[in-house]
Amino acid sequence: MDITTALADIQARINKSSSLKDLEDMRIQYLGQNSELTKSLQSLGKLAPEERRVKGAELNQLKMDLQITFAAMKAGLEAAELNAQLASQAIDVTLPADPTYQGRIHPVTAAMEDIAAALKTLGFVHAYGPEVESDDYNFTKLNLPPHHPARQDQDTFYLNPFNAEDRARYVLRTQTSNVQIRALEAYKPPFRVMGIGRVYRRDYDLTHTPQFHQVEGMMVESGTTFAHMRGVLDEFLRLFFGKSFKTRMRPHYFPFTEPSGEIDMECQACKGAGCRICKNSGWLEVLGCGMVHRNVLAVGGLNPVENPGFAFGAGVDRLAMLKYGITDLRLLFESHGAFLQQFGKAPVAAV
Template identity: 50%
Template sequence: MDALRQKYLDAIAAVSEEAGLEDLRVQAVGKKGEVSLKMRELGKMTPDERQVAGPKLNALKDEINSALAAKKAALADAALDERLRTEWLDVSLPGREARQGTIHPISQVTEEIIAIFADMGFAVAEGPQIENDWYNFDSLNIPPHHPARQEFDTFYMHRDAEDDRAPHVLRTHTSPVQIRAMEKTGAPIRVIAPGRVYRSDYDQTHTPMFHQIEGMAIGEDISMANLKWVLEEFFAAFFEIDGIKTRFRASHFPFTEPSAEVDIQCSWVDGQLRIGEGDGWMEVLGSGMMHPKVLQAGGVDPEKWQGFAFGIGIDRLAMLKYGIPDLRAFFDSDLRWLRHYGFASLDQPNLARGLSR
């Protein structure tokens, strides 16, 4: 037994990894290990021999197990020391700068516009971006020969040759949402309809996809005077200019009668546009009193109810307010542009603390 003890104690002391230590454990005290086999021989001994050999074998097994446990702990401590030596971290170094995204100007301006109109009692309505021919054109009193219904201006969806139904379109304005809102709610009603719209056009001030907010208010005694007040209050809040001047010019839209283009006061100084001053004018939106046929299409009795409607280009307003020269840059996904014109995530628009950055 002394030779067996010395053999395994020396081997345990010399081992340098846990895998080798486990092999030694199996060889010594495993089910078929040398110490285990010695203990099985106790049954062949006389009682006197067992009384002498049994305690010695148990002591040997305990000593080897203790040596194995101590060596395992030592190997673990050595591995930890090595990791601490090689995987150290200088906690005094400055941390890596966390990248922060920005809110796109379109998203920010949309929220600004919604906040202003919500303060005037307008709800937000939404509708599908793929519309049928009736909602996008017929219900809005747009005749079949109107240029807006031609393929050079509108994106039409594919129809099979044997399908004689009018093809669906990518909506060219958010006015169809107004028809859907009238069908759902009836009159009286005040809603705005923000969203993406699509037209076949692309240059510095036009893109195939852009954003609009259209508004509508219907009541028993609503007039152009109410329309003028709503728009002037909106411009004053949005551009943060009290007493901003507007000009209404007679125009024609199929869905309103009478119709008016709306201009705001502006001037150009050293190539820079200034809103709310000077003697120049800039057209910003179209508006008018809702045509009786449009009211009828929405299920509203034009003999009892009347209302106004207007349409605003969100992208255009963003360009005017924040001095963005090219509409196409809105959709280029240029990170430098987004960092420059974007807004912080906590810069939420509300009327209590102003709408700008």
Template identity: 75%
Template sequence: MDIQQATTQITQATSLKALEDLRIHYLGQSGEVTKQLQALGQLPPEERKARGAELNQIKTQLQTVITAQKTKLEEAELAAQLAEQAVDVTLPASPHFVGRIHPLTAAMEEIAAALKTLGFVHAYGPEVETDDYNFTKLNLPAHHPARQDQDTFYLNPFNTDGHKYLLRTQTSNVQVRTLEAHQPPFRVMGIGRVYRRDYDLTHTPQFHQVEGMMVEKGTNFAHMKGVLTEFLRLFFGKSLKTRIRPHYFPFTEPSAEMDMECQACKGQGCRVCKHSGWVEILGCGMVHRNVLAVGGLKVDEHPGFAFGAGVERLAMLKYGVPDLRLFFESHAAFVQQYGKPPVAAS
């Protein structure tokens, strides 16, 4: 065999598989060198020693060349693998989807923050309420005609405690519960879900209200207008023209509705404000003496005012949401467009 040719073949092997084939060809059990070593016995003794030494040298030489080539091929393979799996840190990252805060949640947080600035604290009223707290104690006795304005979801009257249960139609139950449990002075807010049997373009069976009540010695109608105007300025982030119109609510006397200048047309008149330049924003009034009496208070000693507004309405006006129903249809695109970016965790 030609040692020079074998060495050339080995150093030119381009894969580990080809190299292994060559190793088997020369040094394997039936390889060329192995066969010649096995054939040594047939040689005359005087030639055997020299030939044996020569063959062993060839074997060692080939093994050395094979090992060197194997190392070389393995290194090349590893380098190729590393090059293929390399990460280019200069590439732009793939887009990362970040959710947004639902506009209703955002509105409720912003309402609470504005009222907190004015000294109001959260107060609680349950969503499953009794007829007493939702109506009677708010100066709406049974058969009062105003009860019919609020189509009520009554719950199955299987209770044995004598109460008629319902889903609250207004957050005003918070007023009654506060008056019963606390002594003035207090400024409380109640923000949450309310329910009415109503569904059309501008009504949903479940919506949200914010309720506020301030009872303090010396409180009068002017304080109410001042606090509410400031609340709207804080919530909308700018000074707004407001006006107050007389209205009727059973639980306040006198009662009023507050309008603010239409933001869509700056008071010029448009479709949003039905061409009046004003949009109705909340109901308010001085707490009725019959409601104060629930807490054992007298209107001369502890006057107060209360107000209520629809959270959806405030959110629609602030964020420009065109349709009430969008709030409840769970479209991700709606939240992406009108929602608020989350505050980055710090």
């Protein structure tokens, strides 16, 4: 075959190759070690000098032309392949993004923040007490001496003494009222303190968990009366729930206050008509309260005539359930994402 015809023929085939693999196969076929062209070049030595010069020039020209054709075709195919790849991986900026979920503040934490904010407005400051507490601070100084029958009301977790010399018995605090004792020891009247935190009791059923949360408040100030207490607590509930509603007070017994009472709020689900939540009474118990007992004031060297005071306590978890409309206490402790998305409070955006 005439060498020019051969070149045109091969170039036509090369230009029809549809992939880099096709092209490479063809390159091996025409330019590889076993190709006809390579063999012809190797056999040039057998030709006569004049013929070798002419034939050699032709074959080398053919080889160079083929290499140029292959290189051009390869560049074209690579560009096409890259374009196809880019087209298939294109990002559609109009597609909706995957949803992202912002964390929510747990209802109990949110309730604690709201309680603290409401009490702060009324002049109360934070006070603290340890969760591992001595029997003395958890019971005796709160007018619950050993063998007092009211100790039986609280299923207490007792801890072993830390060492043999230490005869005091330690407990996981059963109430935040230990904060009252520590405040009486630390402050001189007038003062208003709040203690918010974890408490522990050996109790577990539909409405009780071994660990729960309480808020405690105490105001000690000359001239304080039962009427002041009622006014402060009504205002606290109004601030916490963000609305006004009827409240009532019933007499009650607590060892550390005298006289004592419990405050009920009108059931907001039925507006007092009676429903499942309020057990058809129209009222929901929310707070325990009373004038600080003289035996408790004595811890701070105070007497009830010169420095009377009142104290109150409430379950934070219960307040959270009432505020956010949660009907099962256990949900507060099970960390379900869906529950938190529904009832959790949106965090305040960072500025």
